Amino acid sequence: MTVSWTQRSVDADGVDVRIREAGEGPALAILHSAGGPERPSAATDLLAARLRVVGLELPGLGASPREDRAQACARLAATMAAAATAAGLEAYALLGASTGALVATHMALAHPERVQALVLDAPAAPGDDEALRARLPELDLPTMIVIGTRDEPAASEAGREHKRRIARSDLVYVYDAGRSIAGDRPEAYAELVADFVVRREGHVVDRRSRVINP
Amino acid sequence: MKVSLLANPSYVDKDTGSGWPVPPRSWDPALGAESMARAFEVYDAAHAMGFDWLAVTEHHYFPHLLGPNPMLTAAAIAARYPDVRIAVLGAVLPQVNPIRVAEEYATLDALSGGRLVAGMFRGLPNEYLAYGTNPREARAMFDEAFELIMRAWSEPEPFWWEGRYYRYPVVSVWPQPVQRPRPPIVASGSSPESAAFAGRNRLMLGLTFLFGVERCAQLVEVYRRAAREAGWEPTAEDVLYRARAWVAPTDEEAQRTARLHEIGDFQGPLAPPPARAAAHARIMAEIAGSPSPPAPPPKVPGKGSMPEYWGSPDTVAERILAEAERIGYGVLDMSFDSFHAPHDAAMASLELFGREVLPRLQAAEVPLRELA
Numbered sequence: 001m002t003v004s005w006t007q008r009s010v011d012a013d014g015v016d017v018r019i020r021e022a023g024e025g026p027a028l029a030i031l032h033s034a035g036g037p038e039r040p041s042a043a044t045d046l047l048a049a050r051l052r053v054v055g056l057e058l059p060g061l062g063a064s065p066r067e068d069r070a071q072a073c074a075r076l077a078a079t080m081a082a083a084a085t086a087a088g089l090e091a092y093a094l095l096g097a098s099t100g101a102l103v104a105t106h107m108a109l110a111h112p113e114r115v116q117a118l119v120l121d122a123p124a125a126p127g128d129d130e131a132l133r134a135r136l137p138e139l140d141l142p143t144m145i146v147i148g149t150r151d152e153p154a155a156s157e158a159g160r161e162h163k164r165r166i167a168r169s170d171l172v173y174v175y176d177a178g179r180s181i182a183g184d185r186p187e188a189y190a191e192l193v194a195d196f197v198v199r200r201e202g203h204v205v206d207r208r209s210r211v212i213n214p
Numbered sequence: 215m216k217v218s219l220l221a222n223p224s225y226v227d228k229d230t231g232s233g234w235p236v237p238p239r240s241w242d243p244a245l246g247a248e249s250m251a252r253a254f255e256v257y258d259a260a261h262a263m264g265f266d267w268l269a270v271t272e273h274h275y276f277p278h279l280l281g282p283n284p285m286l287t288a289a290a291i292a293a294r295y296p297d298v299r300i301a302v303l304g305a306v307l308p309q310v311n312p313i314r315v316a317e318e319y320a321t322l323d324a325l326s327g328g329r330l331v332a333g334m335f336r337g338l339p340n341e342y343l344a345y346g347t348n349p350r351e352a353r354a355m356f357d358e359a360f361e362l363i364m365r366a367w368s369e370p371e372p373f374w375w376e377g378r379y380y381r382y383p384v385v386s387v388w389p390q391p392v393q394r395p396r397p398p399i400v401a402s403g404s405s406p407e408s409a410a411f412a413g414r415n416r417l418m419l420g421l422t423f424l425f426g427v428e429r430c431a432q433l434v435e436v437y438r439r440a441a442r443e444a445g446w447e448p449t450a451e452d453v454l455y456r457a458r459a460w461v462a463p464t465d466e467e468a469q470r471t472a473r474l475h476e477i478g479d480f481q482g483p484l485a486p487p488p489a490r491a492a493a494h495a496r497i498m499a500e501i502a503g504s505p506s507p508p509a510p511p512p513k514v515p516g517k518g519s520m521p522e523y524w525g526s527p528d529t530v531a532e533r534i535l536a537e538a539e540r541i542g543y544g545v546l547d548m549s550f551d552s553f554h555a556p557h558d559a560a561m562a563s564l565e566l567f568g569r570e571v572l573p574r575l576q577a578a579e580v581p582l583r584e585l586a
Binding site: 149156160163164170171172173174175176185188192203204205206 | 358361362365369370371372373374375376377378380381383384
């Protein structure tokens, strides 16, 4: 499967944010993690086959100009929300990995009318940001927390803490995946995320048929 | 040393067929009910003698070992005997729902007040046919099922499991096990890979006489090395060895009656009827040729063989203690009901063992060799 990704930049509060997009359907905005923006991968290609995927590169990372904003998740969230709007997204599901999950959480809190579903991929421990931690119970949107079973025990602990504090959340363990769930189990990751974006809480209901032969 | 008794109900009649599967047309309801009752006569006797564990196994479509769901027999044992450890030497993980295993084991542990020893096995090759398990995937399924069960017993929040072989949108097991963090687990050590798996994961190692003494001793070494690398030192009582015994007042008498009742013959009941032998061999070759079969038993003792431990009480006790040290096991899982012996003869052998051999074994401590 070949997916063609287009790249461009948008202006967000005077910051140049690079975006990469592909696919059609329900919109999914992905914040690239603090570990560095990911190139389109098997997982993002699979997502783009079912969704309109817009990858937003966090300023201060990768090829973006270094910005002080990367230090402050809340301010970064405002920039990324502006970037999503500038990219033409109105209502969308939002996915953030690692520190990007904290930025995504800030965006969901600040813009409940725009962020309609939230995917936290191996989120950093909420304790890293006390103010954010205290506000997690305010989140009132379908949220999926995804953790790899081979990741450090601290990853499960962070996932659990999010699960306890966000009423409408599911905690998903992806077997045999480490820190990079999308890299280790791309098909499982893409199916989980795409089903969740399309079906929200309803994704727990299995639609696979068990018929062997009619 | 701890001593366990395996007394799976065994349906045997001179007209019962051999091989696998045995056709259900042989089933006689009266004899079936009697077989169940007889197994509990054996457990009653073993319990009265003070065996440390009572054990059950999982096998399918096989009258000689009736125990398709060992959890059911284990629940009956738990209710009947209030003070003994209950060892389930199933469950065969690749062929059952692992969440169900987590739930049933936790239930057994809770209703027995924390007396469960939970087995986790990969099963005999023929049994992959029973529930349609692909033998090529059995090892990978076992690994994933094991990890899922551990997560189901330790994760405080409800979770979704997104595996390769299993997907459960909601996992939130009640009851949880009473023994924390989890009950003792026995895993099969039929290959160096599985022995190392048991060592890495702090599990007990389960061995059987079918592998042979030398191979068992090697597997124990692999297990102990893997455990050491994982930062713990198992004792002999972390290793379980399954064997058969036949005891009589004298060695001569034991030999004579063992031969008479063909106590050592393990092959007879497994041998397919002649008309199906070729088909059976082809199926077993297909399973053995797959990348992840359980290691094939090196040699199944046939007609004319003797059980592992036979003789007078003195002879049997000495042989067991010597072999326990050689292999490095501290839990002996015994079976007395042979497929062939009359019930009364098997009970007499068990009673002699219980009176004269069992106390000596329980008083012994098995020293472990230094690892090279």
